[in-house]
Amino acid sequence: MKSIRTYNNISDKGLSRFPQDKYTVSADANTPDAILLRSHKLHSEALPDSVLAVARAGAGVNNIPVSDYTHQGIVVFNTPGANANAVKELVLASLLLSSRGITQSMNYVDSLANETDSAALHKKVEAGKKAYGGCELEGKTLGVVGLGAIGAKVANLALSLGMKVIGYDPKLSVEAAWRLSSKVSRAENLNSLLARSDYVTLHVPVVPATKGFMNEEAFNTIKEGAKLINLARGELVDEQAAIDALDSGKLGMYVADFPSEALIKHDKVILFPHLGASTREAEENCAVMAADQLMDFLENGNIVNSVNFPAIAMERTTGYRITFANDNVPKVLGTVLNQLADLNINVLDMVNKSRDDIAYTILDIEQEPTDELLNAISDVEHVFHVRHV
Numbered sequence: 544m545k546s547i548r549t550y551n552n553i554s555d556k557g558l559s560r561f562p563q564d565k566y567t568v569s570a571d572a573n574t575p576d577a578i579l580l581r582s583h584k585l586h587s588e589a590l591p592d593s594v595l596a597v598a599r600a601g602a603g604v605n606n607i608p609v610s611d612y613t614h615q616g617i618v619v620f621n622t623p624g625a626n627a628n629a630v631k632e633l634v635l636a637s638l639l640l641s642s643r644g645i646t647q648s649m650n651y652v653d654s655l656a657n658e659t660d661s662a663a664l665h666k667k668v669e670a671g672k673k674a675y676g677g678c679e680l681e682g683k684t685l686g687v688v689g690l691g692a693i694g695a696k697v698a699n700l701a702l703s704l705g706m707k708v709i710g711y712d713p714k715l716s717v718e719a720a721w722r723l724s725s726k727v728s729r730a731e732n733l734n735s736l737l738a739r740s741d742y743v744t745l746h747v748p749v750v751p752a753t754k755g756f757m758n759e760e761a762f763n764t765i766k767e768g769a770k771l772i773n774l775a776r777g778e779l780v781d782e783q784a785a786i787d788a789l790d791s792g793k794l795g796m797y798v799a800d801f802p803s804e805a806l807i808k809h810d811k812v813i814l815f816p817h818l819g820a821s822t823r824e825a826e827e828n829c830a831v832m833a834a835d836q837l838m839d840f841l842e843n844g845n846i847v848n849s850v851n852f853p854a855i856a857m858e859r860t861t862g863y864r865i866t867f868a869n870d871n872v873p874k875v876l877g878t879v880l881n882q883l884a885d886l887n888i889n890v891l892d893m894v895n896k897s898r899d900d901i902a903y904t905i906l907d908i909e910q911e912p913t914d915e916l917l918n919a920i921s922d923v924e925h926v927f928h929v930r931h932v
Contacts, residue, residue, distance in 0.1 A: 545841055548575035550583035553600060557830020577837045582606055596620065598837050600829035601820060604850050613851045613901060616868050616928025620836045620849050624692030625828035626820035630774055631696040633819055634744055637798040640813050641770040644675030681705035686740030689747035690715050695722040697744055702726050711736045737765040744772040745779050755781045762788035768795040774819045777801030844905050844932040853896035853903055862891040862907040864932040870925040871902040882919045
């Protein structure tokens with residue numbers, strides 16, 4: 544019986560994926576095989592030695608000490624794309640809100656609540672609406688920074704609205720490219736996209752290369768009066784540089800999902816309380832994907848959507864399965880195979896993948912692995928995690 548420890552309120556649709564005859568799922572599990580969570584922060588917590596994997600029901604993993612877990616052999620999963628539609632629809636709302644003075648005009652109408660004369664109310668409404676004239680999205684240019692699962696959906700949606708779309712993603716994968724319409728223009732660099740876009744929407748993770756990349760230089764390059772939408776991560780934008788650009792008129796509007804004291808005070812900023820993935824459907828999709836990935840890993844050793852281990856999968860054979868992780872250096876795999884040969888153990892099937900400085904191997908062998916074999920593999924230099932699946 545395998546054990547899953549949960550944090551936060553995980554959708555029942557996801558939790559019900561775990562068969563009750565094979566898994567126990569509880570927030571109080573003492574020796575869990577895996578952890579399933581949403582926003583709970585693990586940085587200050589010591590995990591039980593039993594933990595093999597952590598799955599985040601969402602895309603970001605800044606609440607998980609990924610690098611610390613890697614050399615403990617703990618695989619960290621996320622669920623990219625599961626909340627893509629929810630974020631896409633909020634981008635649509637952001638485009639409209641930043642174009643039509645909707646929130647400002649609603650506040651104006653609310654200010655007329657004490658007007659009791661219908662004729663006077665009508666007159667004030669007609670007079671007031673002149674202050675909230677906006678523009679239409681059709682024919683305008685949207686710049687999409689990051690063309691993954693969310694960015695591709697946003698780009699295709701904008702095209703259906705009659706917008707022109709420019710995309711920039713230096714790490715665009717083949718899989719992501721297939722999701723994109725051929726009508727999306729490709730920017731050679733970020734500055735080119737910023738200079739040509741009436742609206743810019745960000746869909747990239749926070750890594751050293753992207754932290755604060757929307758800075759003073761970027762705002763000096765951006766098209767005069769452009770609107771910036773950031774539903775990805777607050778750290779992508781240099782907040783003071785954005786405020787300065789708004790004050791100068793260089794930036795027309797900033798829509799963000801990450802409120803701060805300085806941004807709340809600005810009349811050219813529209814803020815949401817981190818609503819990007821806050822839909823019932825997104826939470827269900829994330830939970831289901833996370834649960835399925837954990838089960839496939841725990842039962843088969845397969846890894847899909849990990850942020851620290853390579854993507855790797857192999858169909859089960861009639862044999863017995865071993866997995867091991869090691870530093871990505873030469874001769875480790877050969878040494879392990881020699882160990883098997885020395886013990887007269889036949890390999891039925893094998894797959895080996897690497898990612899940065901980590902390598903991971905799935906081996907199906909003809910006979911059940913003994914403690915002697917598992918210990919021999921563990922003793923190979925640079926191997927740091929071995930498992931009989």
